[in-house]
Amino acid sequence: MSYLEHNLKTVPTGLRKILYFNWGLALLLTAVASVGFIMLYSVAGGTLMPWSEPQMKRFAVGFVLMFFVGMVPIWFWRNIAGLAYIATFILLLVVEFFGDVGMGAQRWIDLGFMRLQPSELMKINVVMLIAAYYDWLDIKKVSRPLWVLIPVVIILLPTALVLKQPDLGTAILLLTGGAIVMFCAGVHWAYFAAVIASGVGLVSAVFASRGTTWQLIKDYQFRRIDTFLDPSMDPHDAGYHITQSKIALGSGGWSGKGFMQGTQSRLSFLPEKHTDFIFTTLAEEFGFIGCITLLVLYGLIILFCISSAIDNKNRFGALVTLGIASTFFLFYAVNMAMVMGLAPVVGVPLPLVSYGGSAMLVLMVAFGVVQSAHIHKPRGR
Template sequence: MTVSALTRPGERDRLIVKFAEIDWVFALTLCLIAGAGALMLFSIAGSSWDPWAAQHVLRFGVCLMLMIGLAMIDIRVWFALSYPVYVTGLLLLVAVEVAGDTRMGATRWLSIGPFSFQPSEVMKLGIVMALARFYHGISANRARLSWALLIPLLMIAMPVLLVAHQPDLGTAMLIAMTGLAIVVLAGLDWRVIGAGALALLAVIPPFVMFGMHDYQRKRVLTFLNPESDPSGSGYHILQSKIALGSGGAMGKGYGLGSQSQLNFLPEKQTDFIFATLAEEFGFVGCISILVLYGALIFMALRTAYLSHSHFGRLAAAGLTATFTLYVMINGAMVMGLAPVVGVPMPLLSYGGTVMLTVMIGFGLVQAVRVHRYAEVTSGKGSMF
């Protein structure tokens, strides 16, 4: 069978048009951030591609191709898959409770043969897609304030409770904040938002004292006073602050960061890679990376704004919110402004699972851009 028989000329033309509609400045910015991550991983491994930098580059290359491929998928396909992805993620989280792997005191993984993965990563995408589809089908008045609000709150609460029980408080917080961001973006009444914020402030103290595991409570208390245990629970934050401060304005130079090179800085390739960057490239290097992150967020939000469908707007904005929360939580964590919760800096840190999740999400964002004029209907049979 010839190529022309598999793909008719009209279909090839449509693929070319879709390919051209991808935001290539966005893709280039992704490459710059991932490239900076590879350089840092090369540096902290003692100027060696092993064990982190080479795999980082390979994974990003594969994920970039995946993002481009996902961008070609019609947004109506994403719409049809929204609830199935959410339900699949929820069932996988239940499976973790029943037959999950326990590592380092937490049950967060499922193993299938030689492969293992965290179902919570599926839910980071599923919650955005499902809520975007839900709000696509209801009126602005009902989204503002009605009994319908109980449905998205339940959709958020179920995965959050399952993930928190693993326990994985960082990921549970990320899913909760992403879900609530979509609820707000959908048009929730500001009176409800204000009342919810006050209720949250009232709940936090008793939750910290009675609802957290001992090690989680210790992290919060250490965050408030890391000097109380400088060689124990406060070690991570104190070493990160030392790395950040010692870099100064211009940094010590590439490959010359003493905190990372001499292994004082823990998890230097994952959670604290931003501190490594600060030590070697200083304030200028940090601002440069943050500008690139800001550019990605701006371009993704602009894509959400340009979409003609409510589903596309909410999905793109929700996934952008997830990415923004990654950056903000990790940045606050390494600066000692938030407890250490194990959230990496996306695309900069080493780790294939988070990179895959982020790039699949950006694949949907680019699909929204490519198909921004597509009309998505919520009636039965609208898909085919």
């Protein structure tokens, strides 16, 4: 035990938790969110409404939630992981039958003061439940087929409902986030090799099903794939979004055109400029330097989480931290790949930067769980 930690043992518990709070991580999250506030101000034409001011308020609420979630002992979050999963699964069923429809998808529950997207909650609850499962499971059973099947079912049940909404992007994040926790828990690599091989077979089946009675995905999703493979084949319709996105990305150069000087966003050529495609606005106005700066901030958040997980002797705390960090990484990696034309457009927002209520609040609560794991990890004897 270090001299500092020995002295902290004499500090009252509440104050000690505040001192253990990972303020560096909190500062990085605030910095990334501030980039979002600035870009939302820009795409609105230099006004705080209708996007920047509500986003600031949501982040403030989210920051408070992160703080209080972090103050709660990590064993509490482990113990309620199953209940949280079941409750969110029920919400997904409610969405299936009574959810609000927007842009051709049925993903939301209208609460009056906001629209809740349960699939955002499920991304975190899947990670928490699988981490709790492997915290409970004997290490010798981790790779036995029966015990591997249970987390697979935990992942696939909500994924099936999310695919029906349809929301391919969130479904991919559910599958990948859950799989990463399984891998970190020690599940044998052969299972993942089998899944990858099956994935290749599934992709082949998807393409083979096109135009048949058993078509596996929606027509608009096929159009997104076509656009991804060759945006120029339909530049005025299906390929319009990604074509305009690439123009904005390339026109920014090294240092960008300047704050609020982006022609693609200001003249409304960019689609969904305040949500899915906000990264292209950043690239156009602040160029390569602005993009790298945001990537560095994201990377430091991941490094903080990995460092905390490696130093955490509590199995649940370490696994849930790695799982949330991986989900966060997938969020921004998929979004950036999508707007650069390196992946199909799947509707994944840029975390803490894109405008949105559910995504912002759920992500801050998730980082509250990361803070809880960090604050309450075993320290010395």
